[in-house]
């Protein structure tokens with residue numbers, strides 16, 4: 232591996248990509264699916280396009296010749312994956328397969344998900360057996376298997392990623408509703424390990440630098456429900472907590488079933504990265520401070 236490897240980041244405009252891309256060195260090439268919302272002026276080390284387009288992805292690899300590929304591109308909408316299985320397959324599996332084929336010598340870093348588990352146990356470690364119950368989880372698991380065929384590669388599994396930047400996520404959803412006095416339903420009963428995108432980006436970069444391989448869990452240290460998460464936001468910003476209504480998943484009209492407890496045990500990931508994410512209440516306090524500046 233060269234001293235300053237050439238890194239290709241896909242999905243740079245996503246929740247994680249927005250935080251991860253600016254942390255990387257100048258020898259980095261970032262791809263966006265669509266023009267970034269925040270009107271970031273794109274440098275010559277960027278490209279905008281659809282990675283399922285054979286020509287776009289082929290030209291990209293020829294142009295960049297990456298030493299490391301950090302694949303953040305995915306169809307992350309769990310309902311959309313369930314209703315459009317072909318698209319989920321093309322994006323979550325097809326892109327990975329193509330990148331592995333086009334750049335066989337590059338070290339591949341794949342971000343995966345707590346949804347590869349069925350949720351019967353919770354607090355999952357990397358040695359627990361995946362058993363996805365949704366198409367999103369299944370496509371992500373299929374991609375993991377392909378990536379792990381090369382022992383130099385790394386799969387980092389994470390959980391519900393949130394941030395206050397432009398991109399829609401559970402934090403912006405709850406914050407926008409509660410700050411405008413709107414009642415909000417919040418999923419109760421399904422536990423997960425929410426993580427602030429900025430912490431995930433820092434942990435991920437550290438894991439890549441340590442040349443970790445295999446499967447690593449790197450998610451928030453707290454095991455929460457979305458209902459708990461909404462309450463944390465309400466408390467931190469003095470919003471009316473009675474606006475939050477706990478609802479079990481059976482009441483949502485969802486096609487995809489969510490795991491009852493997909494929380495991850497990330498203790499080994501924190502030790503590898505030598506960096507531990509902060510709690511969601513701490514992130515909220517930080518946001519408050521940022522807003523005052």
Ligand SMILES: NC(=O)c1ccc[n+]([C@@H]2O[C@H](COP(=O)([O-])OP(=O)(O)OC[C@H]3O[C@@H](n4cnc5c(N)ncnc54)[C@H](OP(=O)(O)O)[C@@H]3O)[C@@H](O)[C@H]2O)c1
Nearest residue numbers: 242244245246247264281282304305307342344390391392
């Ligand atoms: N978000 C979570 O809660 C969560 C939890 C566990 C694991 N993960 C994993 O973390 C990784 C990063 O996701 P994220 O949290 O940053 O979610 P995200 O905001 O949905 O980011 C995914 C990115 O992939 C891009 N993309 C989708 N289809 C594409 C295509 N055909 N060509 C090129 N780019 C395409 C999206 O662009 P457009 O939006 O413009 O289409 C978006 O920028 C993913 O592997 C995801 O599975 C996420």
